[in-house]
Amino acid sequence: MKRIQYILFAICILSIWSCKPEEFPPIGEAQNVVKSIQGTWGLTKVTQIDQDATTKGFPYKQLDITSVYPYTDLVVAFMGDAQGNPSTFTITSGNSPKIADLTTGNWAVDDVKAPTTISLKNGTITNSLSIGSYVSLKSGKLLIKRDKKLNGKVILSYQYEFTKK
């Protein structure tokens, strides 16, 4: 009986002695979203979302309209300057319907570290687009959403999925 007590005591001591703080591996460099957005992107999917139907819990909330017209012709290029800041953009529609009022101009983001909105500007015209998940950027997908509002309430959205070229 005493021997068992000694063994248990030894196990406890060994267990406590073996505990030591574990070092976490480095989390890596923070993702530079603005830099990730820069480049040439081809439109691969367009989804129309009836936000009003979504709010009311109605059926028929969204529709994939990619194949209705040649949306996949559309190519967007977001350029950056030497410091990696947003500079100019071009939208080449081809035979695709327009996704914004502008085809060229400058682009900017609302927050350099964690952007949620891309603003396309040319003269007095500004188009605002929402940026989707950052995770998809790592896999070469850029999700952009354009909202249409009525008195501040989003009624209709278009979600554009781009693939890096």
Place this chain on the structure above:
Amino acid sequence: MNSLKSKQIMKKILLLIICCFGTIWASGQGKVTFSPATFTSEDEVTITLDVTGTPLEGANDVYIWAFSNDGVGGGKDASTNGQWGASSPNAKFTKTATNIFTFKFTGTILFGQSPAELINFGFLGKSIDGSKQTPDYKPFKFDPLVFTPGQFRLFPAKLDNTDMATVYFHQNLATDINLQRMTNIKVDLSFYNEAGSVVGSKQGIATVKESAILFSYSFIPDRVITVPAGTKLGKFTYQFSGTVKDAGGLDVQANGPVIEVVYTVFN
């Protein structure tokens, strides 16, 4: 030749006179706006009424006289109406500027009816004793709170003249026997400017057969018709049609109703 010219001039003068009278008549009708622009029967809505050009122009006190479900049955007077000769104080508009009045209400409370019962409403502005009044403003539709399946459907429910629209025909929900049996289903589209004149049409467009009972067609207006520069589309209509067999086994044309869709102006 001279007679032809003078006839043309007379026509132009007549048109001008009609336009002038039209403008005078329109300006005498007052103006109504809603905030929010679209609403369900459970939303709080603010009516803004401009009484300029109506018998109430210059008035300090304007009272609402409201009624529900105009022309569709099951209507009620608003709980705030009171008597025509003595409006209730609860029906009083708030004056915000000369000739501009606002009134806040929630449909279900104002009419004491459930969302399922309320389809539309109308109202007029009046003096407390009913001696002066505006024309009727009606009908204003409440947005549905409950989805009701129907034989025709539009996606998205609200859209502007640049949006992709998809019109659907759910044949299993058709109420007319010809529509239930119709084959070779096509759709006709017509587009109208803001004045209500036809800008362009396309007939007999082949639909997409999504299943045995569902047919659809998706489009953006400027891909269907040529919209003249400077023209703004205000609405479009769609009509599904097809063929059914008559008693002799011959194909005869069958048409669904013409459905009108007014474009939303997003802001």
